[in-house]
Amino acid sequence: MRNIAGLLFAGGLAFLLLVLASYLPYGQTPMFLGDAILAHAPGEVHTANIVAAVLLAYRGIDTLGELSILFTAAAGVGLILGHRSLRSDSAGVNGAVNSEQHSGFITTRAVDLIMPLLMVVGFYIIFYGHVTPGGGFQGGVILATAFFLPVLVRPGTRIEHGVITLLEGLAGSGFILVGLWAMFYDQPFLQPIFDSFLGTGPLGSLWSAGSLPLLYLAVGLKVGSELAGLLVTVSEVPELSETNISDADDINRK
């Protein structure tokens, strides 16, 4: 049954793509949403970076969903890789990595120098997300890199997961709490707040766009801690030992 279903599926897909290729009018797309947002966003949301307005204001709940997807993926990978059937006898393997076996003096020192600079760049991109191209997602990835580089040049370092867990949990809840804050004032969830002490500066200045920079900070920290956590989890996976290989065979046979 599976072969027939597969054949039907592939045939149908090929037919669909042919139809699409022949009918799709290239280069003439109606820009209803795009034009409307371009016209409204500077006045309504006060962001110089329209992408930030779309991500955080007009489609804020999509961004929340995407953050949750990242969180789910990281949690899933953590659970699967941390599972006992893969972890069995891993303590010995991991401990056997010689802590002296690092990447040499020059690389280590260079990374130590680069890391704070990367942190600064990451936070800059996050904080200026509503003004210049950039924002939480991009800045978060840079933060994760900054965090992971020292781990990369010193294999075998034990990382305490506590800080990462704390940061990813709090950053995610921060995003939601900013959204709930608006509901507290009887406004819809995730409505941007322009209060006396939040950013009310002129368009294009750092202190503008109301509560959106707060959201971007939450996004940046969330993405950064999530990716850092993922990288650390993957780097801690024990190399395949004899037992693990037999497990893998077991999977293949099924």
Add this chain to the structure above:
Amino acid sequence: MDNIVLLVVLPLLAAFLMPVVARSSEVVARTLGLSVLFISIGIILNVWSQSGQIDSQAVSIVIGGFLPPLGINFYVDQISLFFALAVPVMVLLFWPWHRATSIREYSLMMLLTASASGLILSGDLFNIYVFYELLGIASYSLVAIQGRVSAVAASFRYLLMGSVGSVMMLLGIAIIYTQTGTLNLAHLSLLAPEKLNNMLGLASFALILTGMGVKAELFPVNSWVPEVYGSVSSNLAALMAGLLSKLAVIVIVRLLILLFPQPEALQLMGMLGILGVLTGELVAWRSRDFVRMLSFSSIGQLGLIFLAFSIPGEMGMMAGIAIALHHMLVKPALFMLATGWRGAVENLSGVARRSPFVVLLFIVLILSLLGIPPLPGFWAKYLLMVGLSSQDGFIYTLGMIIVPLAMVIEMAYLFKIVMIMYRKDNDEPAVNNSNIVDDSNIVDDSNIKVVQKHSKWGLAIAASVAAMLIAIVLQLQPASDKLLSLANQLSDRNYYISTVFPQIHTVRMQSIK
């Protein structure tokens, strides 16, 4: 009313906070998740009781304070509210209570809850995709951590199929966006007769149908079903077969009604439904494993639902909703009974003597699943047959032949199980008294020969489902009135548009167009 958005937000908040809280107190973290589920149920019941208006009037809830089509809205009508209630209730019923696992599993359950509620409530095409993706990733992870090696392998295949599906769905959404320049469902529905009523529209429907169809166990993309349901715990299988597949179906139907006016779209869905019925029931008939049999029968039932929804008009809509709700009740109950009866069907010989009450429950459930009068399953299938007979066209005539045929096949294999159960056996299989299967060990499914005891909780669920079925039979008239109003509201395009864009707004939209 605005509180409805909390149904999505609070479970997400709980999911993010649970790992943090668990570092200081695991008990508090677990309570957090459960209390969010109770709060969600409370919110919906409150909305339901406070405003009886939901019965007559749907509501569009704006998120972020930006009116659609620029912003995203949630659309709350009877059917989405009903399913939004079903999500926390069923998650609570099938909560992984006694499995000593990481707090992250509870966190994943909360993410599943949030995404399922979001999927059914959302009124924006891309937002639906985001929640669908979240639902997918949460369920792949939940399947993979079930502790058996076979579960990891099953989850990987499920992941591959699901990812291909979501890429196809994204492609479909992209095509729609290039044609219309908007993503709001009501706005799209306004533009659809003009812009999507062509081959491109049909192609994007086919892409979205196969993409969402992965979760809805649609015919060519359902080969993950038996493997996954066979290797996960009964609780999760019940949740996936009972709830998640129905959510995907309802979203597909909603998109079909709003965006795709062409009759070919209905025929395509009907054809895939018929193929699903045939393949599902035939393979179920041949399978020797109880859980696999249930999984294939689930594919068959979902095929029936797709066939029913492909009938134009309110009769098809009613039949589809009826079969979907009926399957949503019966299949989880059957999976709960299957907790004690894992493994080959032959091992069940003689169980009727040891646990007559459980077997009686099983018989009531399968009679309703088959559609034996006067149980509710019969009325659902009756609606389907009446709907099919009122249409002419190749698909519907074929359906008229296939549906009774499927019933006969279904009857053959389900009664075969009952026969085996009542068979006298001389060698009693060993009874394993421990309720908790040790999931941490690698268990090879095919080697489980012992008959395990049912958990009391699962039996209670199955018994209350059976009681509900009988209650529905007694209250047939109110139930069918309710069904009719659900069907009318679900199939009314103009009503959807005018709810999201109240009168003045509609005029402005048309001028923009």
